[in-house]
Amino acid sequence: MTRFAAVAAGWLIVMAFAIGPSESTAFPTTDPVEPTAEQRRELEDLKNRASNALERYEHCREREAAARERARHFAHLGDWELAAAWRRAADAWRRAAEAWRETERVIRLWLVDRVDAHFNLEAPPGTSYEYDPNSRSAAFVPRQGTTKDSKRVIFCPNAFEHCITWLASVKLHELRHAWQVHNCWSEQEGFWGDCTFWGHLAELDAYGQMELAHDAGTIVLPDWIKDHVRRKIREHLRGVLRNLNFGIFFQLDQLVVLPGTERQAVLTVVNSTSEPRDFVIEVADDLGWDIFPPDVVELSLGPEEVQHLEIMVAVPPDATAGANRIQVFDHSLDSPLPMDTLYMVVVPHVRVHVNDAPLFSGAPGTEAVWELVLTSPRPSTDPVDVTLEFSNTEGWDMQAGNGGLPASKSVVNVTVSEDDPAVVIGSILLDTPPVAEYSAAIIEVTAIPDGDLDAAVTAQFPVTIEQLDLGPVGFEFPPPGLPVAGESTPIFLDVINSGGWAVDSFFDITFEVRGPDEDGPVVYEERQTAEVPEPGEVITVEFPAATFPEPGIYTATIVAPAPLADKQDTGVPDSDPDNDELILTFEVLEAPTAVDQWGIF
């Protein structure tokens, strides 16, 4: 917890009494936990499946948006017929998008549920989860439809864009808002607003939960997200305190220290009022380290005066790795609240960092390579000898670099210092077991400095294997967008490779149309062969022209890749057959009359 969250915690105590002690204590009593490797793998698999559906949804939405922009363009030109045709094309893409939206929604909410279970996140009674594929926020709790007995928590794609811990952290944040509502905070003026006292306090409390879980090591965030969370904590703390025109602040939130040393910290004391003000300053810590000055410091500041105070902290020689919280109090406030907090962190001997999240593409036999960076965070030039042990959850064959040690559990010795990190290259063979069944594993690295098992640190990282995953996303007719009964029209089908791997080969795609009624006869059936698209690429395949005999609603079935085709020869299984078939309806328009001869149909 940073200095800001610590101050906020003090404010929350005050607020709790304002609300009523019996209600205010009804927050969850259990802490989040770190999921097991197996649970993490399940979550990663769900996340990847939902991402595939989202890609298709977004593709359809892009086409819809483009068609609507074209419709607007022609409407501005006064070409109402063409504008109407583009609107109908947009509507077809909208319907396709709706189908993918539902698929994605189901998987997302399943994932949200599993995150609760695996991270031990506790929702207040009466909480329901929803999914909004359109919002670019991570998640939100809306005021409308949310009451003390019924809380709505709505998740958005951004919550799923990064690592699973980001999703868990977002959940923790939003569930905190749900708990706030449950405990009647939302009855306070300004709770739902922006830049209000209660709005800032609600966010400060929710972001504080994210930071607490991060600091506890249960929901550990990547650096850039952690920085974002700390920035938000600072922003909202300032929002809470913006009418408090005085304060005592540590100049830094955190200092890295070594056992047996002394470190200086600087306090900034601010009186931003128009009257003189007396401060009675005391600095205290959790672990009982020696702090100078040991007693309170009395200080009198004039209007808009700022002073800096230096304190010295002695780190005991036997201090173990971890943080000591140092707080500053102003006893002139007649309150036990800390004004600010500084953490002095005794660092471990060695840290392990994985360069980027390893994400590989491949078929059986592919070798995936990853990179570990070892650093010593201690400000010392003495090198540390590190022994590394590797293991993985799936029992895959594994090779470590620096001499190569082929075993599922390997050991490598390196020397590392603060200015001279060591890089270890590792590799994993993907042929056991088949990748079609296992797409992710957790690699665990244990680093033992100088043979000291008590000082060992571990790091985990997932290895995800991207595969071939073809699927249709829709079809279209040339502008104006919908066919006319009795007239020949070409057909264009779109197929995406939403997997992470491609092969230089071909696949088959079939297109079948029934109609005009739901159980009407097959009026069109064709099969085409196309090259496998690159990962993320959408290809358009032109089909022979079709003539639909009469107007009405037709049903189209697209299958890609089609089974048992003569030319299908990828040699690699399609990883997700569930999305290989797409069924959509479209309208065949009535032929224009003689009066309508200028029309575009």
Next chain:
Amino acid sequence: MKRTLAVLLGACAFVALTFPLRGENRQFLVYEDFTDFLTAVIPPDWTVEDANADGFTWEAVEWGGARGGPSARYLAGPDAPADDWLILPLLPLEPGVEYKVEFHVRVTDPNLPHSLDVVVGTSAAAGETAASFPSISNSDPERYEATFTVLDADDYHVQFHTTSPAGSLGLFLSRVIVSEPEEDLTAVLQLDANVYHPDEPNVFDGDEEIRLLVFVQNDGADPVTLNGRLAVGPEDAPDTVLAYRIVGPDGTMIPFEARVATAAPLPDDFRDTEPGAFAFKFDDLNNGVFDLSEPGDYTVQAVYRNVHLPETGTAWRGILVSEPSTFTVE
């Protein structure tokens, strides 16, 4: 002195969050909140001039700004009246263009008002006064603005000059924006009902989704890098990129009411948008964040407002407001 300003179009102070209901597309030439995330800073290409050499002048502090954030503080000396300049870097300005300077400002004590001029000139610590605020006395941050044009195409400094009385304590300046009209980018809001059922009345019951599409289109001749993370939120919040101004049946603005978690934009969110291309977002107005339960006619506008920059390179920053659309709730 050569006259540099052609017309003083206006200068006024607003209480924060008063927005006119009309199109106001503007590109930000400068957006400054006096922080580099770690600490409060005066940007390195800005200049501070203590013209009366009394040792009291502008400095960055962690407190006193809009939303309780950092600010540039002028602390008045006890003996001499202020003569202190906060000078922005040179900006290439064109005649015939209406430029706007916006900023938030507050003072320590309402009984000790400050004086602040916005000065535009080709030299530092000199030029013509575009707007004068002789008695600023609000102790909470409020939004002020001034508009001006220039006579000649040249590089100009926009500058804040304070001549406050001695002993008037602090003057806190924050969230400084210099903008010009935006001609090439357009924000468009389309209600789905208008697109797919144009001949039917635009009427919803209280439980129906009110779907819409917002797109920001580049109608210019050059590519523009846009922040495509169209995160919806309150218009004044720093993370908000897309906001809605909804006026209800009683003529008042419907507030955005939700507790939202938003991530910072990622490098992929900043995309080059070619001429004719656009960034877009589908949405549902009736997803719980606006109270649309009151029967009657509503008007909605989309506001695209980006102040974010990518870690490397640049991006368009400014505000775009769509034309209004209307719908009815029964």
